[in-house]
């Protein structure tokens with residue numbers, strides 16, 4: 001991490017003009033983390049929609065086999081309210097494991113949660129990682145987590161989504177102005193919006 005990316009001075013550069021909105025979301029993630037049902041690791045998530053609605057998520061560990069990651073819980077909370085796909089603006093993640101030190105944080109867990117987010121949100125979801133005190137460490141778009149310059153698509157590709165369509169995947173909101181440059185420049189994202197999400201046009 002460079003000096004330019006330290007928590008105290010990077011909020012504006014990361015998130016433009018909505019710093020107050022970001023702080024509100026960070027607080028939701030901090031509070032959500034307190035609800036973690038866990039033996040050790042506690043994760044808090046705030047999933048923010050483009051209309052400003054924020055959904056909390058926390059991890060749930062069980063005595064049985066299956067646990068639930070905070071990213072999953074927040075995503076399901078949003079889906080339950082009818083949001084999907086390009087409705088998702090940003091995910092705040094606050095993570096600390098008892099066995100890790102304070103600076104060892106990461107933007108959702110690879111494989112399972114990255115895939116879950118890709119399937120139910122969209123490639124340009126903004127992921128903001130903060131420490132347990134709410135200091136922003138960094139921000140990244142979901143698709144930046146994947147190395148896709150090797151000529152392959154991460155499952156589920158737009159192609160498989162078109163071949164095997166799902167019900168109830170239409171977003172609740174029109175395509176955000178913030179996402180429109182990506183819609184114009186990224187043919188796969190455009191196909192996802194048009195053919196899979198059938199996102200409402202303004």
Ligand SMILES: [Zn+2]
Pocket residue numbers: 069070071072108109112113
């Ligand atoms: Zn996860």
